[in-house]
Amino acid sequence: MHLLVAGTVAIDDIKTPSSSRKGLMGGSAAYAAMASSFFAPTRIVGIIGKDFPAEHINTLRQREICTEGIEHSEGESFYWSGEYHDNMNERTTHEVAVNVLDAYTPALPASYQSSEIIVLANMSPTNQIDVLKQCSTPQFVVADTMDIWIQTEGKALDDLLTRIDMLVINESEAKLFTQTGNLVQAGRQLLQAGPRYVIIKTGEHGALLFGPDQDFFRVGAYPLDVVEDPTGAGDAFLGGLAGYLAQEDKPIDFSVIKRSLSPATVMASFTCEAFSVERLASIGRADIDLRLNAYAGYTQL
Amino acid sequence: MHLLVAGTVAIDDIKTPSSSRKGLMGGSAAYAAMASSFFAPTRIVGIIGKDFPAEHINTLRQREICTEGIEHSEGESFYWSGEYHDNMNERTTHEVAVNVLDAYTPALPASYQSSEIIVLANMSPTNQIDVLKQCSTPQFVVADTMDIWIQTEGKALDDLLTRIDMLVINESEAKLFTQTGNLVQAGRQLLQAGPRYVIIKTGEHGALLFGPDQDFFRVGAYPLDVVEDPTGAGDAFLGGLAGYLAQEDKPIDFSVIKRSLSPATVMASFTCEAFSVERLASIGRADIDLRLNAYAGYTQL
Numbered sequence: 001m002h003l004l005v006a007g008t009v010a011i012d013d014i015k016t017p018s019s020s021r022k023g024l025m026g027g028s029a030a031y032a033a034m035a036s037s038f039f040a041p042t043r044i045v046g047i048i049g050k051d052f053p054a055e056h057i058n059t060l061r062q063r064e065i066c067t068e069g070i071e072h073s074e075g076e077s078f079y080w081s082g083e084y085h086d087n088m089n090e091r092t093t094h095e096v097a098v099n100v101l102d103a104y105t106p107a108l109p110a111s112y113q114s115s116e117i118i119v120l121a122n123m124s125p126t127n128q129i130d131v132l133k134q135c136s137t138p139q140f141v142v143a144d145t146m147d148i149w150i151q152t153e154g155k156a157l158d159d160l161l162t163r164i165d166m167l168v169i170n171e172s173e174a175k176l177f178t179q180t181g182n183l184v185q186a187g188r189q190l191l192q193a194g195p196r197y198v199i200i201k202t203g204e205h206g207a208l209l210f211g212p213d214q215d216f217f218r219v220g221a222y223p224l225d226v227v228e229d230p231t232g233a234g235d236a237f238l239g240g241l242a243g244y245l246a247q248e249d250k251p252i253d254f255s256v257i258k259r260s261l262s263p264a265t266v267m268a269s270f271t272c273e274a275f276s277v278e279r280l281a282s283i284g285r286a287d288i289d290l291r292l293n294a295y296a297g298y299t300q301l
Numbered sequence: 302m303h304l305l306v307a308g309t310v311a312i313d314d315i316k317t318p319s320s321s322r323k324g325l326m327g328g329s330a331a332y333a334a335m336a337s338s339f340f341a342p343t344r345i346v347g348i349i350g351k352d353f354p355a356e357h358i359n360t361l362r363q364r365e366i367c368t369e370g371i372e373h374s375e376g377e378s379f380y381w382s383g384e385y386h387d388n389m390n391e392r393t394t395h396e397v398a399v400n401v402l403d404a405y406t407p408a409l410p411a412s413y414q415s416s417e418i419i420v421l422a423n424m425s426p427t428n429q430i431d432v433l434k435q436c437s438t439p440q441f442v443v444a445d446t447m448d449i450w451i452q453t454e455g456k457a458l459d460d461l462l463t464r465i466d467m468l469v470i471n472e473s474e475a476k477l478f479t480q481t482g483n484l485v486q487a488g489r490q491l492l493q494a495g496p497r498y499v500i501i502k503t504g505e506h507g508a509l510l511f512g513p514d515q516d517f518f519r520v521g522a523y524p525l526d527v528v529e530d531p532t533g534a535g536d537a538f539l540g541g542l543a544g545y546l547a548q549e550d551k552p553i554d555f556s557v558i559k560r561s562l563s564p565a566t567v568m569a570s571f572t573c574e575a576f577s578v579e580r581l582a583s584i585g586r587a588d589i590d591l592r593l594n595a596y597a598g599y600t601q602l
Contacts (some may be wrong), residue, residue, distance in 0.1 A: 086482050087481075087482020088482065089482070175388075180388075181389065183524075188526070205507070206519075208521075216524055216599050217599055218524070219521065219600075220509075220520065220521055223485045225485040227483065258602060262602075298517050298518055301563075
């Protein structure tokens with residue numbers, strides 16, 4: 001099946017305890033599309049400004065991602081700068097400039113509209129709904145969100161949740177949305193809000209999957225002894241998951257989704273091993289299969 | 302095989318957001334022995350004071366735990382009072398009184414000395430070594446520890462680590478001991494300190510197992526939507542793990558240890574469902590098997 005990824009395409013400046021890099025490709029759609037592209041033909045939707053480096057678009061194209069849906073604006077690109085501390089699990093945002101995103105209304109090229117697997121990576125829920133409305137025959141819709149949309153676009157987010165098949169959300173954001181400290185309760189409450197499936201990502205610990213009829217599954221993260229830059233790991237998780245669903249090309253039920261957590265986890269792990277999408281740009285399918293095999297040994301009896 | 306559990310036997314006062322209880326049975330050995338008793342004949346070693354309620358000893362005996370090794374002292378029992386906040390993952394210790402533990406030197410009854418599986422539940426590493434020296438034919442020795450021993454008895458702890466087969470330790474304590482924020486690095490560094498196997502417990506997230514030759518395995522925790530009192534969950538994890546190893550009655554290698562993580566996780570989950578060892582005192586083997594079966598479905602493809 002064909003896979004559409006909508007979200008942000010950004011320029012990131014990132015500082016870690018050991019290094020500092022500027023002008024990197026970032027954004028939820030960039031990470032998710034890079035990850036999904038290993039599993040299924042991928043189309044990306046987003047907006048960039050006149051300052052966006054052409055080399056980054058080339059990085060997407062080298063993974064055979066269709067970039068026809070990236071709008072080129074005269075403004076400045078969406079920009080984020082942040083810094084990771086100590087154990088890489090805490091970060092400080094130094095600056096966010098929405099720039100071209102401010103007045104953005106996503107427009108899907110005609111060739112995108114029949115995509116079957118729709119990935120609404122993190123961006124405003126209003127934009128996510130805009131994208132979804134332009135899809136003519138969606139088979140499975142998966143969305144991510146973040147704290148700022150929970151706090152500022154609650155109504156649009158509530159609407160979005162009734163339109164999607166699966167929500168993929170961070171631990172802290174699941175707790176914020178549901179106002180509970182218990183992840184199992186949070187997962188079940190999120191199901192009540194609309195989606196048939198909910199995944200709560202717990203970073204270095206892994207992820208929890210909730211489905212209808214009390215269905216539940218959980219996975220641990222792929223173990224990494226060095227984390228270079230965790231930015232985008234959650235987006236790559238989303239991309240790996242959706243890519244697997246598109247690749248399987250069969251009815252998407254709990255059993256298929258359980259299996260999608262392995263490629264999701266593995267793609268997140270690669271992302272952490274270098275800045276930006278650099279590791280995703282350097283690996284091949286054989287690297288992924290090798291890691292999937294190791295991962296099975298790490299988690300399956 | 303016969304299983305020996307040495308550690309603390311305490312009186313606990315515990316407050317949670319929803320309830321408050323006084324005079325409970327606590328202590329690392331009490332929780333670990335209650336959990337292991339479902340899998341293997343269990344002997345407990347520890348010390349109590351004259352204030353220790355007889356009913357708590359009966360609770361142990363009803364699980365057919367041999368309590369001959371519990372020393373009755375004229376002093377006051379080891380006492381802990383603590384409070385859990387909000388999401389039950391944070392707690393404040395209000396009071397600790399070591400009392401009878403202060404001058405304690407464990408003495409093993411003759412009938413205990415040939416135990417094959419030795420569980421050195423959390424207590425001072427000096428006492429843990431005392432116990433181990435009295436074991437004549439240990440087949441597998443597993444120890445837990447905590448922050449206070451890392452900070453105040455570092456030398457004895459280093460000695461202990463060269464004498465045991467497996468260390469089971471909390472996430473925060475593994476990071477404290479190794480001075481690293483990366484759990485994979487922490488696990489490998491702990492292996493360097495002596496034990497052939499290291500387990501890092503990550504609370505509601507699960508546990509990571511490290512073995513020789515880069516062997517690795519990880520499990521997620523059993524999902525609980527209500528946590529009544531998480532005290533002793535880590536001790537019950539240890540007891541469930543060691544009980545399984547004793548029950549299997551075969552050479553203990555990485556493959557057997559991987560499988561022991563399921564009963565460990567399940568016994569920890571039961572412990573969280575009531576104050577003290579109350580849930581462990583009320584379940585039967587059929588409850589455990591039911592939950593083990595559900596757990597396999599939650600984690601195995």
